[in-house]
Amino acid sequence: xxxxxxxxxxxxxxxxxxxxxxxxxxxxxxxxxxxxxxxxxxxxxxxxxxxxxxxxxxxxxxxxxxxxxxxxxxxxxxxxxxxxxxxxxxxxxxxxxxxxxxxxxxxxxxxxxxxxxxxxxxxxxxxxxxxxxxxxxxxxxxxxxxxxxxxxxxxxxxxxxxxxxxxxxxxxxxxxxxxxxxxxxxxxxxxxxxxxxxxxxxxxxxxxxxxxxxxxxxxxxxxxxxxxxxxxxxxxxxxxxxxxxxxxxxxxxx
Amino acid sequence: xxxxxxxxxxxxxxxxxxxxxxxxxxxxxxxxxxxxxxxxxxxxxxxxxxxxxxxxxxxxxxxxxxxxxxxxxxxxxxxxxxxxxxxxxxxxxxxxxxxxxxxxxxxxxxxxxxxxxxxxxxxxxxxxxxxxxxxxxxxxxxxxxxxxxxxxxxxxxxxxxxxxxxxxxxxxxxxxxxxxxxxxxxxxxxxxxxxxxxxxxxxxxxxxxxxxxxxxxxxxxxxxxxxxxxxxxxxxxxxxxxxxxxxxxxxxxxxxxxxxxxxxxxxxxxxxxxxxxxxxxxxxxxxxxxxxxxxxxxxxxxxxxxxxxxxxxxxxxxxxxxxxxxxxxxxxxxxxxxxxxxxxxxxx
Amino acid sequence: xxxxxxxxxxxxxxxxxxxxxxxxxxxxxxxxxxxxxxxxxxxxxxxxxxxxxxxxxxxxxxxxxxxxxxxxxxxxxxxxxxxxxxxxxxxxxxxxxxxxxxxxxxxxxxxxxxxxxxxxxxxxx
Numbered sequence: 001x002x003x004x005x006x007x008x009x010x011x012x013x014x015x016x017x018x019x020x021x022x023x024x025x026x027x028x029x030x031x032x033x034x035x036x037x038x039x040x041x042x043x044x045x046x047x048x049x050x051x052x053x054x055x056x057x058x059x060x061x062x063x064x065x066x067x068x069x070x071x072x073x074x075x076x077x078x079x080x081x082x083x084x085x086x087x088x089x090x091x092x093x094x095x096x097x098x099x100x101x102x103x104x105x106x107x108x109x110x111x112x113x114x115x116x117x118x119x120x121x122x123x124x125x126x127x128x129x130x131x132x133x134x135x136x137x138x139x140x141x142x143x144x145x146x147x148x149x150x151x152x153x154x155x156x157x158x159x160x161x162x163x164x165x166x167x168x169x170x171x172x173x174x175x176x177x178x179x180x181x182x183x184x185x186x187x188x189x190x191x192x193x194x195x196x197x198x199x200x201x202x203x204x205x206x207x208x209x210x211x212x213x214x215x216x217x218x219x220x221x222x223x224x225x226x227x228x229x230x231x232x233x234x235x236x237x238x239x240x241x242x243x244x245x246x247x248x249x250x251x252x253x254x
Numbered sequence: 255x256x257x258x259x260x261x262x263x264x265x266x267x268x269x270x271x272x273x274x275x276x277x278x279x280x281x282x283x284x285x286x287x288x289x290x291x292x293x294x295x296x297x298x299x300x301x302x303x304x305x306x307x308x309x310x311x312x313x314x315x316x317x318x319x320x321x322x323x324x325x326x327x328x329x330x331x332x333x334x335x336x337x338x339x340x341x342x343x344x345x346x347x348x349x350x351x352x353x354x355x356x357x358x359x360x361x362x363x364x365x366x367x368x369x370x371x372x373x374x375x376x377x378x379x380x381x382x383x384x385x386x387x388x389x390x391x392x393x394x395x396x397x398x399x400x401x402x403x404x405x406x407x408x409x410x411x412x413x414x415x416x417x418x419x420x421x422x423x424x425x426x427x428x429x430x431x432x433x434x435x436x437x438x439x440x441x442x443x444x445x446x447x448x449x450x451x452x453x454x455x456x457x458x459x460x461x462x463x464x465x466x467x468x469x470x471x472x473x474x475x476x477x478x479x480x481x482x483x484x485x486x487x488x489x490x491x492x493x494x495x496x497x498x499x500x501x502x503x504x505x506x507x508x509x510x511x512x513x514x515x516x517x518x519x520x521x522x523x524x525x526x527x528x529x530x531x532x533x534x535x536x537x538x539x540x541x542x543x544x545x546x547x548x549x550x551x552x553x554x555x556x557x558x559x560x561x562x563x564x565x566x567x568x569x570x571x572x573x574x575x576x577x578x579x580x581x582x583x584x585x586x587x588x589x590x591x592x593x594x595x596x597x598x599x600x601x602x
Numbered sequence: 603x604x605x606x607x608x609x610x611x612x613x614x615x616x617x618x619x620x621x622x623x624x625x626x627x628x629x630x631x632x633x634x635x636x637x638x639x640x641x642x643x644x645x646x647x648x649x650x651x652x653x654x655x656x657x658x659x660x661x662x663x664x665x666x667x668x669x670x671x672x673x674x675x676x677x678x679x680x681x682x683x684x685x686x687x688x689x690x691x692x693x694x695x696x697x698x699x700x701x702x703x704x705x706x707x708x709x710x711x712x713x714x715x716x717x718x719x720x721x722x723x724x725x726x727x
Binding site: 007011023026030035049094167169170176178179183222 | 265274275279282284285287289293308309320333334335336339363364366368375380381386387391441442446451547551
Binding site: 258259260261326370372373374375376377385386402403406407409411412414415416417418419420422423424426429432433436437439440441444445457460461463464465467468470471474475510511512526528530533567570571588590591 | 605606607609610635636637638639640641642644645648649651652654655656659660663667672674675676677678679680681682683684685686688689690691692693694695696697699700702703704705706707708
């Protein structure tokens with residue numbers, strides 16, 4: 001052993017001759033290691049989804065027919081430049097809460113909603129203001145709205161919470177974000193299914209449980225993972241709604 | 255060495271040590287927090303809360319990795335012992351960095367719901383029955399609790415109060431914490447990353463810790479202290495003439511304890527190998543100014559009595575020793591700490 | 603949700619009891635079991651978090667020291683063979699965890715095309 005040659009370090013005494021160079025080298029290496037790691041790890045993070053709140057568009061106020069899937073949708077009848085009539089909006093409240101309670105009494109009726117939109121290529125979601133300022137019954141007769149059944153489909157993709165996917169959080173999907181997504185979905189934020197390839201021109205759809213129920217608890221274990229699943233698909237305006245057949249969810253291998 | 259407890263016993267080495275470690279941490283955080291967003295230039299940037307959480311999380315992982323390098327490195331090459339000297343301060347720093355990481359996560363991913371954020375942390379993901387999608391936060395919580403236990407019991411008071419063996423056993427939690435951190439990352443962010451720079455750094459760091467510890471253990475198996483043979487209550491140590499002046503020869507006794515036989519001014523004395531402070535290996539130390547000096551933190555003892563010089567009060571057990579021909583032998587049973595033993599003359 | 607609340611309640615109580623132990627130990631006990639603490643007060647607040655976290659161990663050691671059950675030999679028996687177990691077990695655990703993490707890692711299944719299994723039923727609206 002080289003014990004004889006190794007200078008003996010005692011913390012409260014001056015650094016022994018012969019150890020100074022080594023300690024200085026290790027110190028510099030350590031700081032360099034930390035600096036390099038920061039640049040490499042920090043500088044190679046994946047780009048998050050291209051989606052965001054659009055506060056810059058200002059507050060949007062539109063009128064439409066409320067549909068409960070059970071997650072409430074607004075089929076816009078009276079819009080503006082940004083949100084033309086015929087558009088369908090998913091709705092959410094501030095934070096990790098949905099607007100189910102506020103929309104409940106308005107099913108099939110005309111309502112005026114007001115809030116800020118989230119954009120992910122297209123505008124499909126609006127975060128409503130608090131209370132009745134966010135959503136309230138509007139005057140007039142609600143026109144009948146079409147729901148177009150598209151048959152039973154087998155799809156591959158990921159269950160996300162719609163709000164984070166739409167840019168409320170970046171990144172807003174994946175397994176590191178799973179608990180947050182679950183928390184959103186527990187709070188009745190509309191869950192969405194992002195598909196690997198477009199379906200009827202869309203790469204996402206609102207996903208619900210079977211027969212007009214909320215996303216079942218069993219599906220929570222699969223949130224943020226890549227799965228295949230089956231369900232009945234329907235079109236409501238420009239938003240697709242998938243009725244999940246719960247037992248068909250399966251993880252994609254590899 | 256303590257006489258009266260003070261919050262921190264500073265000396266120049268500690269200031270320099272903490273300064274270098276702090277410089278490394280500040281460099282990491284500054285570059286990650288303020289420089290890398292410019293490098294990334296994403297169309298829609300990563301949320302600052304997530305970016306910050308990643309900065310502090312990655313920093314804590316790297317700090318923990320370096321901390322776990324120190325022990326095996328110092329066993330393999332004694333020139334790394336200065337890194338061991340003030341490792342506790344670096345550990346406490348790591349705990350603060352890890353808490354900051356947890357704070358950003360808690361106030362982002364688990365906030366904004368109608369539930370309490372601490373409760374949300376526990377109930378939002380309960381997929382405990384699966385590996386992918388497992389609530390990896392649980393591993394992070396466990397590791398953080400371990401780090402907090404280590405940090406809050408890092409003062410020397412705890413060493414004396416709990417006794418060094420218990421304190422060391424408690425602080426072995428660091429190994430569990432590190433494995434938990436590896437699981438936290440492997441089942442968390444590693445599942446999502448598409449750019450594999452981080453994956454490579456993470457796996458490389460974790461494997462370096464694994465490899466160094468296995469190497470150091472293997473090294474000690476080959477070069478470590480040997481068991482002495484006992485006969486009639488006396489254990490044979492070695493040829494007395496082979497012990498160098500100011501150095502010791504260590505032997506493992508049949509009861510598992512270690513004895514260090516020192517040669518000082520041509521005479522031999524035997525004391526317990528375990529320092530009273532942190533059970534550091536006294537026999538790997540040297541005699542400086544007539545006092546055995548521990549290689550870990552410099553605690554000192556008179557080799558003939560096992561007592562620290564006044565005003566210090568630490569004591570280690572001594573062993574009665576004798577010569578049998580040229581062989582030095584020690585009695586199996588240790589004397590109570592601080593018992594003076596007459597040194598034995600080294601045969602010519 | 604109730605499990606989470608139960609855990610948080612337990613943690614809160616652990617902290618409350620720890621706080622009480624800290625006050626009693628630092629105000630009364632410590633001077634009697636450690637002469638180095640006698641007259642040293644500035645460092646005591648530093649011990650509060652430790653006592654709050656590991657108060658059962660504090661009570662046990664306090665009892666041992668105050669009752670004279672503490673034996674000097676225990677202080678000088680490092681369990682170095684235990685370290686050897688950690689030194690070999692930890693690398694194995696690290697490798698196992700990383701392999702498991704890599705094994706369950708998924709890649710975006712964009713090779714799986716959407717497939718319509720059946721057309722809409724005739725009688726729907």
